Amino acid sequence: MQFMLLFSRQGKLRLQKWYVPLSDKEKKKITRELVQTVLARKPKMCSFLEWRDLKIVYKRYASLYFCCAIEDQDNELITLEIIHRYVELLDKYFGSVCELDIIFNFEKAYFILDEFLLGGEAQETSKKNVLKAIEQADLLQENIDFQMRLFAGCQRSRDPTQRAGGNWPDINMVFIISLPHTPSSASYSAVCSLYRLQTQPSSAHNPTQMMFLCICVPQLCLSFLLLF
Amino acid sequence: LVPPPRLRELIRTIRTARTQAEEREMIQKECAAIRSSFREEDNTYRCRNVAKLLYMHMLGYPAHFGQLECLKLIASQKFTDKRIGYLGAMLLLDERQDVHLLMTNCIKNDLNHSTQYVQGLALCTLGCMGSSEMCRDLAGEVEKLLKTSNSYLRKKAALCAVHVIRKVPELMEMFLPATKNLLSEKNHGVLHTSVVLLTEMCERSPDMLSHFRKLVPQLVRILKNLIMSGYSPEHDVSGISDPFLQVRILRLLRILGRSDDDSSEAMNDILAQVATNTETSKNVGNAILYETVLTIMDIKSESGLRVLAINILGRFLLNNDKNIRYVALTSLLKTVQTDHNAVQRHRSTIVDCLKDLDVSIKRRAMELSFALVNGNNIRGMMKELLYFLDSCDPEFKADCASGVFLAAEKYAPSKRWHIDTIMRVLTTAGSYVRDDSVPNLIQLITNSVEMHAYTVQRLYKALLDDISQQPLVQVSSWCIGEYGDLLVSGQCEEEEPIQVTEDEVLDVLEGLLVSNLSTPVTRGYALTAIMKLSTRFSSVNRIKKVVSIYGSSIDVELQQRAVEYNALFKKYDHMRPALLERMPIMEKTATNGPTEIVQTNGETEPSVLDTKHPPPVTQPANQVRGVIISKYAGLHLCNLYIGIPPMTAYNKNGLKIEFTFERANPNPNIAVITIHASNSTEADMTDFVFQAAVPKTFQLQLLSPSSNVVPALNQGTVTQVIRVLNPQKQQLRMRIKLTYTHKGSPVQDLAEVNNFPPQSWQ
Numbered sequence A: 001m002q003f004m005l006l007f008s009r010q011g012k013l014r015l016q017k018w019y020v021p022l023s024d025k026e027k028k029k030i031t032r033e034l035v036q037t038v039l040a041r042k043p044k045m046c047s048f049l050e051w052r053d054l055k056i057v058y059k060r061y062a063s064l065y066f067c068c069a070i071e072d073q074d075n076e077l078i079t080l081e082i083i084h085r086y087v088e089l090l091d092k093y094f095g096s097v098c099e100l101d102i103i104f105n106f107e108k109a110y111f112i113l114d115e116f117l118l119g120g121e122a123q124e125t126s127k128k129n130v131l132k133a134i135e136q137a138d139l140l141q142e143n144i145d146f147q148m149r150l151f152a153g154c155q156r157s158r159d160p161t162q163r164a165g166g167n168w169p170d171i172n173m174v175f176i177i178s179l180p181h182t183p184s185s186a187s188y189s190a191v192c193s194l195y196r197l198q199t200q201p202s203s204a205h206n207p208t209q210m211m212f213l214c215i216c217v218p219q220l221c222l223s224f225l226l227l228f
Numbered sequence B: 001l002v003p004p005p006r007l008r009e010l011i012r013t014i015r016t017a018r019t020q021a022e023e024r025e026m027i028q029k030e031c032a033a034i035r036s037s038f039r040e041e042d043n044t045y046r047c048r049n050v051a052k053l054l055y056m057h058m059l060g061y062p063a064h065f066g067q068l069e070c071l072k073l074i075a076s077q078k079f080t081d082k083r084i085g086y087l088g089a090m091l092l093l094d095e096r097q098d099v100h101l102l103m104t105n106c107i108k109n110d111l112n113h114s115t116q117y118v119q120g121l122a123l124c125t126l127g128c129m130g131s132s133e134m135c136r137d138l139a140g141e142v143e144k145l146l147k148t149s150n151s152y153l154r155k156k157a158a159l160c161a162v163h164v165i166r167k168v169p170e171l172m173e174m175f176l177p178a179t180k181n182l183l184s185e186k187n188h189g190v191l192h193t194s195v196v197l198l199t200e201m202c203e204r205s206p207d208m209l210s211h212f213r214k215l216v217p218q219l220v221r222i223l224k225n226l227i228m229s230g231y232s233p234e235h236d237v238s239g240i241s242d243p244f245l246q247v248r249i250l251r252l253l254r255i256l257g258r259s260d261d262d263s264s265e266a267m268n269d270i271l272a273q274v275a276t277n278t279e280t281s282k283n284v285g286n287a288i289l290y291e292t293v294l295t296i297m298d299i300k301s302e303s304g305l306r307v308l309a310i311n312i313l314g315r316f317l318l319n320n321d322k323n324i325r326y327v328a329l330t331s332l333l334k335t336v337q338t339d340h341n342a343v344q345r346h347r348s349t350i351v352d353c354l355k356d357l358d359v360s361i362k363r364r365a366m367e368l369s370f371a372l373v374n375g376n377n378i379r380g381m382m383k384e385l386l387y388f389l390d391s392c393d394p395e396f397k398a399d400c401a402s403g404v405f406l407a408a409e410k411y412a413p414s415k416r417w418h419i420d421t422i423m424r425v426l427t428t429a430g431s432y433v434r435d436d437s438v439p440n441l442i443q444l445i446t447n448s449v450e451m452h453a454y455t456v457q458r459l460y461k462a463l464l465d466d467i468s469q470q471p472l473v474q475v476s477s478w479c480i481g482e483y484g485d486l487l488v489s490g491q492c493e494e495e496e497p498i499q500v501t502e503d504e505v506l507d508v509l510e511g512l513l514v515s516n517l518s519t520p521v522t523r524g525y526a527l528t529a530i531m532k533l534s535t536r537f538s539s540v541n542r543i544k545k546v547v548s549i550y551g552s553s554i555d556v557e558l559q560q561r562a563v564e565y566n567a568l569f570k571k572y573d574h575m576r577p578a579l580l581e582r583m584p585i586m587e588k589t590a591t592n593g594p595t596e597i598v599q600t601n602g603e604t605e606p607s608v609l610d611t612k613h614p615p616p617v618t619q620p621a622n623q624v625r626g627v628i629i630s631k632y633a634g635l636h637l638c639n640l641y642i643g644i645p646p647m648t649a650y651n652k653n654g655l656k657i658e659f660t661f662e663r664a665n666p667n668p669n670i671a672v673i674t675i676h677a678s679n680s681t682e683a684d685m686t687d688f689v690f691q692a693a694v695p696k697t698f699q700l701q702l703l704s705p706s707s708n709v710v711p712a713l714n715q716g717t718v719t720q721v722i723r724v725l726n727p728q729k730q731q732l733r734m735r736i737k738l739t740y741t742h743k744g745s746p747v748q749d750l751a752e753v754n755n756f757p758p759q760s761w762q
Helices: A026-041 A076-094 A099-104 A106-118 A127-158 A169-177 A186-198 A206-216 A218-225 B006-014 B021-041 B046-058 B064-074 B081-093 B099-110 B116-129 B130-148 B151-167 B169-175 B189-205 B206-228 B243-257 B261-277 B285-297 B301-317 B322-335 B340-344 B345-357 B360-371 B378-391 B394-411 B417-430 B439-449 B449-465 B468-488 B502-514 B522-536 B540-550 B555-572
Strands: A001-007 A012-016 A048-051 A056-061 A064-070 B648-653 B655-663 B669-681 B685-693 B697-700 B716-727 B735-741 B743-752
Touching: A001 A026, A012 A026, A012 A099, A012 A106, A012 B046, A026 A056, A026 A064, A048 B322, A048 B360, A056 A076, A064 A076, A076 A099, A076 A106, A076 A127, A076 B243, A076 B285, A076 B322, A099 A106, A099 B006, A106 A127, A106 B046, A106 B081, A106 B116, A127 B081, A127 B116, A169 B735, A186 B021, A186 B169, B006 B021, B006 B046, B021 B046, B021 B064, B046 B064, B046 B081, B064 B081, B081 B099, B081 B116, B081 B468, B099 B116, B099 B130, B116 B130, B116 B151, B130 B169, B151 B169, B151 B189, B169 B189, B189 B206, B189 B243, B206 B243, B243 B261, B243 B285, B261 B285, B261 B301, B261 B360, B285 B301, B285 B322, B301 B322, B301 B340, B301 B345, B322 B345, B322 B360, B340 B360, B345 B360, B345 B378, B360 B378, B360 B394, B378 B394, B378 B417, B394 B417, B394 B439, B417 B439, B417 B449, B417 B468, B439 B449, B439 B468, B449 B468, B449 B502, B468 B502, B468 B522, B502 B522, B502 B540, B522 B540, B522 B555, B540 B555, B648 B735, B648 B743, B655 B735, B669 B685, B685 B697, B685 B716
Parallel strands: none
Antiparallel strands: A001 A012, A001 A064, A048 A056, A056 A064, B648 B655, B655 B669, B669 B716, B685 B735, B697 B716, B735 B743
């Protein structure tokens, strides 16, 4: 695949993924011309057309046109399936996707596309796996950020004067540890933070509470030893 | 300090703009804010700002000032930053700007990151937009990841390797070891991308291709498992297991089996299995069948399998889904040369597709129809194609007209039919006919000697109706100039001859000269035609008057012609009849473009004329077969005989073979001989094959014959071109062998040809 364009019925571009090196000017020109050509097609026409020296495969889903440019030796019919798979992924991710989702979350649309295709070819043929990867990456985005804030919170909490508003870090640490998808690294670092807190003189933790937690979450049984 | 607006906030705001100007204002304001934020090196909101910039970039606004910021985001430790940073790099940067190279180090680090999703981002970006320099620097990292056991990374590394190879083909070798056990993976993602990688390598290197041929059994096994395995929810699409992988495997098999008998045989069964067992109710099944057909047709498959493939395409043609019909027509077009008879069986369906509403389908159906025309179906096919020509869109008319002319020339059942077909095209699509059709048609008409009267009459009548279609007008004027005498004498046999006087004819031609619809080229044709009629008509004075008027025409071309024709009347009137006499039959050979070389009866045309004295007529007209290639007649060079007379090489049992000669420019050592085989018996000579041998010091090249049927009763000739290289300028001798079938029995004969005229080899 050389490129994929998503555009509305009014010709507004919603996503552009280029797999060939072209200048911005060239991209704009191609986009303009192709959008015009595709929008001029009547509904009864087939999904394929020859344009310059490329094969164009396009399909309309509600108010969005999905348009791919493929090379001579590529299979047009399977390209339609690729487009459909991408739509299904968007649909699953956003829950009954509509154009507004893609407008307001365009970066997510790109992330999903980049988990499905790489360099113009499909990298994963299982819908489940693509969605799982996106989910994990999204969580990682949240967790690590959270972690950063958490760490910052822990640092503050060492200084009693900075501790404002109770055991904020404690509660949230429990949360992190018990999240099912938490990457182990996050869990362990949370435990380490807990440990550090535990060693604080002004700690108000209930040791029993901590023990209970560690036992309940299997992966942390080892850390149980660390703590106690 | 107020934090900058969030991405979604900005999007919402911009969407409230009611006019383009309002939007631009909002964007400019936001861009200014973002710019100053960048200048202040604000780390916290960099990600947010770049994301907003990317949105504005998508709307079409410039965003290049964000390029470096993307690089900073990529270098950040935060995953969110990296995600947006890499996205920004892919959208805003490209290999033309040196700044993209700054990414290389970051990508290198990220390829070795502890988190696979970060590694994934790096692989994705490299595989999408990596320049050759980047690929060179990072190929080693990619190769390492290609060997990892982490399938999430392995599949990405494979596609990244594909990109590296595309950018820097020399690096292909280094990935070879890593491909060793790619296909033993269970993970479909890795399998799919591995097949893509293998395909890329095999397409680029014949060595790789032979190396990977040994994978055929394994690929066959994988494909078989996909088809035979039960329902697998993870990879199922409408009841088919991983169609994407199936299609890629089929494509790789195609490349591996292409010119290899053993491999083709090894995949024969699985192809038959896929072709017969795949569910065809949905697009996904048809996608697999399509790929299967392409593979079957490309490898060395046995004929049964090929027929199966063509039949699948035939079924596709009847499918309600126009996409399927489209790919069927495309594939049939590819195979029509090699499997002509099989495709012929679907001819009527193909012709029906001419009436389809879709432009692409119509175009393919037209191309395919022309490819399927042969001597047997010419009448029926031409009817359909002419009907199509009448009603099709203008974009098709030129190609269709050319196709009709070609087909008619090859397979015309009779001369009259041929002329009628040409007339039909000229009158219905006359303005779309290609420029080079005009000289071709003129040549055709000239050579149909017995049809001259009929042709000129029909063309004249067409001209009375409509003078707007220039190709029609040009051919008509030429014919009237040439055969005007037949027109006024009412000699037509094919249809009721019309009564027309010389003055009426001249009225029509003069009308063309003054009409606004006529192009300068057309006017040239008209003037020359009028001039030629001076030797055919008796109203010479009228013609003289017209010619002298145009001697002061503003059109330079017209003026030049008129002046020279005037000169012909005044000073060289004795040469006029010879110069303007009937054109001899022209041989069609490669054209060299317009030229001013003229030779008729050993004399030169006025334009090259030396005003001192005309060269004397030296050779009698019947010996010389010069052809006027007068640019004034608007013809291109067809042939230039240099006075070598034709000879009869063989004449026995009703089969006569004549040789005509020319010298091939620029090599004077090559004699180009055209054989003309004619048959005076009352039965056709079929399966006609002409073979020739020459002595050792010569070299001979035989081009393809025009046909292998010599029609009975001299109704046509078979021509074939022989090129003889004679560097030592020895006397030309040839032994010929003729084989043909006549009245059911095979005939064979050998003969020596020794009577070559000396000019042909000296």
